[in-house]
Amino acid sequence: MKLPIYLDYHATTPVDPEVLQAMIPFFTEVFGNAASRNHEYGWTAEAAVENARQQVAKLIGASEKEMIFTSGATEGNNLAIQGVAEMYKEKGNHIITSCIEHKAVLDTCHALEEKGFAVTYLPVDHYGQVSAESVRNAITPQTILVSIMAANNEIGTINPLREIGAVCKEKGVLFHTDAVQAVGKIPMNVEEMGIDLLSMTAHKIYGPKGIGALYVRRKNPRVRLAAIVHGGGHERGMRSGTLNVPGIVGFGKAIEVAGRVMSEESSRIKRLRDLLWDRIRSELDEVFLNGHPTEHLPGNLNVSFAYVEGESLMMGMKELAVSSGSACTSASLEPSYVLKNIGVGEDLAHTSIRFGLGRFTTEEEVDFAAEKVISTVRKLRDLSPLYEMAKEGIDLKSVNWTGH
Amino acid sequence: MAYNTKVIDHYENPRNVGSLDKNSKNVGTGLVGAPECGDVMKLQIEIDEKTHVIKDAKFKTFGCGSAIASSSLATEWVKGKTIEQALAIKNTEIVKELSLPPIKIHCSVLAEDAIKAAIQDYVKKHEGEEKTA
Numbered sequence: 001m002k003l004p005i006y007l008d009y010h011a012t013t014p015v016d017p018e019v020l021q022a023m024i025p026f027f028t029e030v031f032g033n034a035a036s037r038n039h040e041y042g043w044t045a046e047a048a049v050e051n052a053r054q055q056v057a058k059l060i061g062a063s064e065k066e067m068i069f070t071s072g073a074t075e076g077n078n079l080a081i082q083g084v085a086e087m088y089k090e091k092g093n094h095i096i097t098s099c100i101e102h103k104a105v106l107d108t109c110h111a112l113e114e115k116g117f118a119v120t121y122l123p124v125d126h127y128g129q130v131s132a133e134s135v136r137n138a139i140t141p142q143t144i145l146v147s148i149m150a151a152n153n154e155i156g157t158i159n160p161l162r163e164i165g166a167v168c169k170e171k172g173v174l175f176h177t178d179a180v181q182a183v184g185k186i187p188m189n190v191e192e193m194g195i196d197l198l199s200m201t202a203h204k205i206y207g208p209k210g211i212g213a214l215y216v217r218r219k220n221p222r223v224r225l226a227a228i229v230h231g232g233g234h235e236r237g238m239r240s241g242t243l244n245v246p247g248i249v250g251f252g253k254a255i256e257v258a259g260r261v262m263s264e265e266s267s268r269i270k271r272l273r274d275l276l277w278d279r280i281r282s283e284l285d286e287v288f289l290n291g292h293p294t295e296h297l298p299g300n301l302n303v304s305f306a307y308v309e310g311e312s313l314m315m316g317m318k319e320l321a322v323s324s325g326s327a328c329t330s331a332s333l334e335p336s337y338v339l340k341n342i343g344v345g346e347d348l349a350h351t352s353i354r355f356g357l358g359r360f361t362t363e364e365e366v367d368f369a370a371e372k373v374i375s376t377v378r379k380l381r382d383l384s385p386l387y388e389m390a391k392e393g394i395d396l397k398s399v400n401w402t403g404h
Numbered sequence: 405m406a407y408n409t410k411v412i413d414h415y416e417n418p419r420n421v422g423s424l425d426k427n428s429k430n431v432g433t434g435l436v437g438a439p440e441c442g443d444v445m446k447l448q449i450e451i452d453e454k455t456h457v458i459k460d461a462k463f464k465t466f467g468c469g470s471a472i473a474s475s476s477l478a479t480e481w482v483k484g485k486t487i488e489q490a491l492a493i494k495n496t497e498i499v500k501e502l503s504l505p506p507i508k509i510h511c512s513v514l515a516e517d518a519i520k521a522a523i524q525d526y527v528k529k530h531e532g533e534e535k536t537a
Contacts, residue, residue, distance in 0.1 A: 309442055311468040315407065315415055326442060326468075335442070347439035383421055383472065385446035385464040386439060401438035402517070 004321045005365045009204075009299055009358030010153050010181060011323060015250065016206035016359070022253040023208065026246035034243045035234060045245045052252025056213050059259045060179075060198060061189035068214045068235045069248055073180040074104040075228075076199030076214040077147075079239065080176045081108045083225030084145045084197070085117055088174075092142035096120045096173075098130045100338045101149050105178055109147075118142070126343045127292035128157035136167045145174045150182035150198075154325065154338040154354055155291030156300025158186060165194025174223060180204055184258030185266060185297050190215060196223050202247065206359060207254030211247030214239075261359075269357050270298035272366045276355060277301055279370035284377055286390075290325075290344055290352060299357035304339075304348040305373075307387035308380040313353060316376035320369050325352035347396070407469055408503040414473035419480050422462040424448040432526025434518040443467035443511065445475045447518035449482060449490075451526055456487045463518075470508040474498050474515035487523055 006014075026048065034049045036042025053064040070076045085095065097109055099121040109119045120138045122130050130148050139146070146168050151158045161177060168175035176197035182188055183198075184205035190198060201212035216238065217223045231240030281287055286306040302325070305313060310326030325336035326349070335349035344352070355369070381387040386396060407415075423446075424431045431450050437443040444467065450460040461479040465472045477498055482490045498504070498512035 307466060309467050309471075312415070312472055315412075315469040345440070346442075350439070350442040383418060383464055384466045385435065385444055386466045388423065388446075388464060396439060399435075401440070401444070402436050402521075 001362075001364055001368065003319045005319060005369055006321045007355045007357060007361070007365075007369060008321050008323055009356035009361075010156075010297075010354065011356065012203045012209065013206045013358055014360065015208055016254060016257055018257055019207055019250045019253045023246045023250040026249050030245075032245075034245055035232065045243075048249050049243055049245060052248045052255075055252035055256045055259075056200075057215075059188070059255050060183065060200075060215060061191050062198075062215050063218065066215050066218050068216055068238050069243060069251075070199075070212045070214055070239055071210055071244075072203070072212040073102075073178060073199045073201040075239075076201070076212050077102070077104040077176075077178050078108050079214055079225060079228055080197040080199060080216075081105065081145065081147055082112065082228055083238070084174055084176070084223070085112050085115075086226035087224045088144040089117075092140075092144045094118045094120070094140055094142035095145045095147065096122060096135060096138045096143060097147045098122045098124055098149065099341045100124055100128055100152055100154075101147070102153060102178055102180070105147055105149070122148075124157075124341055127295070128152050128155050128338070128342045129292065129295065130159050130164065132160055132163035132167045135164050136171070139167070139171045139173055143171070143173050145176060147176040147178070150177045150179035150188065151186070151297050152291070152338060153181050154336060155302045155342065156181070156297035157292040158182065158295045158297065161193040161195065168196075169194045174221075181297060184255065184262060185299070187262075190217070196221070202251035202254055205254050205258050208247050208250045211244050211251045213251070265359060266298040269359075269361065272361055272363060273299055273301050273355075273357050275363070276357070276366050276370055277303070279367075280373055283374045287377075288344075288348065290339060290342065299361070301355040301357070302352060303355070304344065304352045305377050306348060306351055307384045307390060308351050308377050310351055310353055312380055313351070313373075313376060316380060317369075317372045319372055323354045323356075325354065326350045410502050411469055411473040411504075414476040414502070415469045418463075418472060418476040420460075420462050420476065420483075421464065423464065424450055424460065424462050429529055430526075432522040432524070432529070434521030434523075434525060436517045436521050437467070437514050439466065443471045443514055445471065445514055445518040447475060447478060447515075447522050449519075449522045449526065451487065453530075458482045458485055458487070458490055467511065467514075468508070470502065470504055471511040471514065473502055474504075474511045475518060477501060478515040478519055482519055487526075490519055491523060493519055 032041025032045035034045040198215040290302040310324030339349040495512040495516040
């Protein structure tokens with residue numbers, strides 16, 4: 001067992017060896033520019049890109065002509081939201097999103113607000129879901145875009161995309177989803193879910209970093225986007241720049257593998273995740289699950305360990321690579337806005353840990369992780385004045401704290 | 405973020421963890437910080453009434469590694485000091501000793517506050533006597 005154990009698969013994933021093998025020839029032998037239309041090098045590269053485009057499109061039920069390669073999902077989200085805003089500004093200036101989107105969506109929306117767009121940040125329920133009804137109620141004649149994530153990166157909650165898509169279709173508003181965490185983990189289909197734009201990235205699904213794609217619907221309706229990156233007119237003019245051929249080939253392969261193993265892999269990972277949670281909650285009191293009890297990504301487990309601060313917990317389990325919603329782990333000193341928006345109090349937000357299980361997680365690793373978490377929480381609770389006070393029956397909410 | 409070895413040492417082997425009897429007349433208790441801010445320190449001192457020397461000190465801390473280390477160090481430093489000497493401990497000395505980065509300076513401030521709060525609590529318990537003495 002290699003230490004530290006990697007349990008941060010929401011942050012990124014290792015490249016699958018099969019993916020790496022597929023990429024290697026495209027660095028050295030098949031190095032052509034896919035836009036070179038007049039010789040063999042270019043043609044081979046282009047053929048590889050088009051093959052990958054088909055692989056990527058197939059997994060989400062799209063056609064290859066609807067896939068625009070980008071540098072990743074941050075760019076995909078920017079292109080989708082800014083591109084629609086710019087292209088449809090004559091039609092309206094209103095955008096709807098949710099308050100727990102990734103910063104790539106939230107900050108893009110904030111930037112558009114500066115430019116005169118109006119943005120509605122929908123609240124979520126205490127599991128982190130956006131309701132289709134709240135989307136419906138927020139739509140005005142000025143609304144041009146709804147952008148709601150498929151699954152949340154911190155708490156793993158999956159949104160009711162089909163219902164939201166149906167509302168958007170009925171109201172004639174474009175629907176974008178940031179599907180970075182969902183693609184390759186749960187079934188996604190742009191037709192069945194009524195999705196018009198979908199951002200994805202390779203490195204969350206065992207592909208390389210620096211390559212992603214944006215699905216842009218071509219009919220019913222045909223979505224038009226104003227480009228952000230201008231140049232040689234690549235990717236139907238929506239995203240200029242020489243294509244990252246090795247990256248694209250790796251992305252295609254990663255998607256192909258995901259399509260092949262998803263169903264079996266998801267149930268295996270889900271079982272390990274349940275095992276971890278069961279061990280934790282059977283041996284520790286006052287631990288709380290953040291997120292949806294059933295509608296969650298198979299590998300996500302986000303837990304608040306009351307009375308134990310997240311960063312100190314991570315410090316005590318340095319054999320585990322996990323992430324925390326605690327303020328101390330961020331530069332901002334603010335605890336997770338996702339947890340805050342699902343109603344987790346700031347006191348508990350400071351105590352949260354996100355475990356992300358993935359393709360290479362083993363049962364042995366989960367057993368080790370469970371032991372480590374349990375012993376470290378116990379040790380830190382012995383050190384915690386809050387745990388001591390709670391055990392003495394003091395209501396911590398009634399204490400007059402001298403907060404800074 | 406990589407931690408300083410002194411912080412790691414205090415975190416892994418915290419000194420003087422525990423509690424003293426908060427109802428004892430010779431014990432001063434300082435409870436500072438807030439759960440919402442992610443740091444709470446409880447620092448207790450036991451004082452020799454005659455010499456005003458801090459005989460014992462205990463702490464419990466909810467907070468990051470730097471907060472735990474700051475309070476652990478504070479208990480080490482106050483032991484054997486008089487009230488006046490303990491009051492003179494500055495957070496900047498804790499920062500220096502533990503090489504805390506700027507983002508963790510508030511941990512040292514909290515430790516200084518905890519010492520002062522514990523002393524204040526002790527002084528309050530003895531206020532009546534001070535006047536009559």
